[in-house]
Amino acid sequence: MQTFRSRLSIAVAGASALALAAVTGCAPDPAPAPAPLPIYGKFDPTQTRTLEGVVTKLDWRNPHAHIFMNVVSDGEIENWAVELESPSELHLSGWNGESLVPGDHIVIEGPLARNGSRQIFGHSVRRDGSSEQLFVLNPDLPLRSSESRPAPRWPDGHVALGATPDDTREGYWGYPSETALVEDGVDVSMNVYGQLADIDDASRVAPMQPWALALYEHRQERFLQDDPMFLNCKPPGGPRQYQSRLGLQLVEDLERQRVFVLLGSGNHNYRIIYLDGREPVGQVGGDDDNPLYYGRSVGGWEGDSLVARTVGFNEDFWFTNGGLPHTSQLALTEKFTRVDFDTLRYEVTIDDPGAYTRPWSASWELSWVDGTELPAHICQENRP
Numbered sequence: 288m289q290t291f292r293s294r295l296s297i298a299v300a301g302a303s304a305l306a307l308a309a310v311t312g313c314a315p316d317p318a319p320a321p322a323p324l325p326i327y328g329k330f331d332p333t334q335t336r337t338l339e340g341v342v343t344k345l346d347w348r349n350p351h352a353h354i355f356m357n358v359v360s361d362g363e364i365e366n367w368a369v370e371l372e373s374p375s376e377l378h379l380s381g382w383n384g385e386s387l388v389p390g391d392h393i394v395i396e397g398p399l400a401r402n403g404s405r406q407i408f409g410h411s412v413r414r415d416g417s418s419e420q421l422f423v424l425n426p427d428l429p430l431r432s433s434e435s436r437p438a439p440r441w442p443d444g445h446v447a448l449g450a451t452p453d454d455t456r457e458g459y460w461g462y463p464s465e466t467a468l469v470e471d472g473v474d475v476s477m478n479v480y481g482q483l484a485d486i487d488d489a490s491r492v493a494p495m496q497p498w499a500l501a502l503y504e505h506r507q508e509r510f511l512q513d514d515p516m517f518l519n520c521k522p523p524g525g526p527r528q529y530q531s532r533l534g535l536q537l538v539e540d541l542e543r544q545r546v547f548v549l550l551g552s553g554n555h556n557y558r559i560i561y562l563d564g565r566e567p568v569g570q571v572g573g574d575d576d577n578p579l580y581y582g583r584s585v586g587g588w589e590g591d592s593l594v595a596r597t598v599g600f601n602e603d604f605w606f607t608n609g610g611l612p613h614t615s616q617l618a619l620t621e622k623f624t625r626v627d628f629d630t631l632r633y634e635v636t637i638d639d640p641g642a643y644t645r646p647w648s649a650s651w652e653l654s655w656v657d658g659t660e661l662p663a664h665i666c667q668e669n670r671p
Contacts (some may be wrong), residue, residue: 327511328369330398330408336621337394338367338407339415347374347384350520350666352422354387354409356395369409371422375533375551375664380425387421404626436628438591441541446591446625448537448546459551459661460631461534465651468493468526468607468637476637481609483507499612499642506610515604520666522556524580525606526635528651533662537623546586546593551662560584560595567598578615580604592624612640626635629655 306635340358343366354369371377374384387393392415400406412421439447439454450458468482470493476484483489489504496538506513515521528535531552538547544563550556558581578601586595597619599608606613634650637643 290517307349326408326480327371327398328514328517329400330406330508331401332398334399335397336399336407338369340367340393342387342389342391342393344389345384345387349373350517351379354412355396356393365405367395367405367407369397369407369412371409371412372424374662376424376660377422379662380533381411382422393415393421412430431588438625438627441539444586448527448593448623448625448631450536450538456658457660458655458657459534459536459659460653461532461551461656462531462654463532463633463651464653465649466530467609468611468649470494470647471649477609479510479608481607482511483609492609493637494644495612496642496644502612511610514610518555521604522554522580522602523550523552524582524600525613525617526559526633526637527607528552528581529607529633529651530608532633533664534653534656536661549661552664554665556581557665558582558584558627560586560593562587567596569599578602582617582619584621586621589622592622593622595619595623597621612642614635616641626652627664629657631655635662 291485307541320414338356338358340356342354342356344355344498346353346355352371352374354371356367356369358365358367359540377383394411395407395414396411397408398410409422413419414421417542439451441447441451447507450456466479469475469477473491475488475491478484483492486504486507489507490500492503495503511517515628516523523531528548528550531550533551535551536547536549538549540547545562546560546562548558548560561584567585569583573583578599580601580603582597583599584595584597585592598617600613600615600617602613602615605611606617617637617639620636620638622632624632624634626632631653633653636648637647638646
């Protein structure tokens, strides 16, 4: 397991590589990142089926694990692909690549693929003759101390946003209380992927301009199947990086006045929030002012809260689960407050005059997962 110091040294080394790229004029592209699969974009909930057969292979790779099984139909053997959740998510719930093995007899229930191929989503997976459900995600929050613990602090008195060098245990922020952007004070129903229960609620989610509302409704009506994270493993820029249960670490580099945001849901992508008073502009000979997936972030401390302003986004990704649009005019003001040892409050104000009629805000909380290294999720494009 990597310690806090080794994690920080890796991040600092990565930042040095970016500086070298600026000198050589070869700024690296960000690594692609996975996202929760909008399953009803691929699978039709109105067309369900029960399959019985024999496991031939368990493909335990991201972005989604698959069981391959032989099914006898009209005297012929058909090979089916059963799609599951991400192995990274399943691992957090205690499952692994040996939870099923070739030769196991299983029963599958779930929705069929919209394109008519032999694919099904495994809403229910069990061994033949058993009632135990396999590959079920555990929705429970990590165990917390029975007593409220104060937020840790650095020697200079400011709140530590993550682990400190004196900590003997690793940890990360995960299990967000919200997984899609909705304006604070608005109550609409949507699932974990940001799919609205009622499309008529679309105009209430955020103060969108007419074109942005039309695009949002189109994405929703297509069950989020155009999500560039799902199609092309694009990075989770904007608030979306805080909407994954796989979480993140906030690593403070006090000497160089910067904070690394290390992602569990983004192929170990990271972004840097600079606290040294610089402007959010690109590096001459490096990325210049090219728009980025994570933008450029600068900030400072306001009491016990870190406030960051981020600009310079491109338009090649969805900045939230659910498909709310954004433009290159997007500017984010993010506020990170460690309320206590186990709770991080994230508040964001979205200011995008290209897509919205006014600035608006959203907020949620993340929970500290103690004693565990940040999950590693690599998008390996293994979809049948």
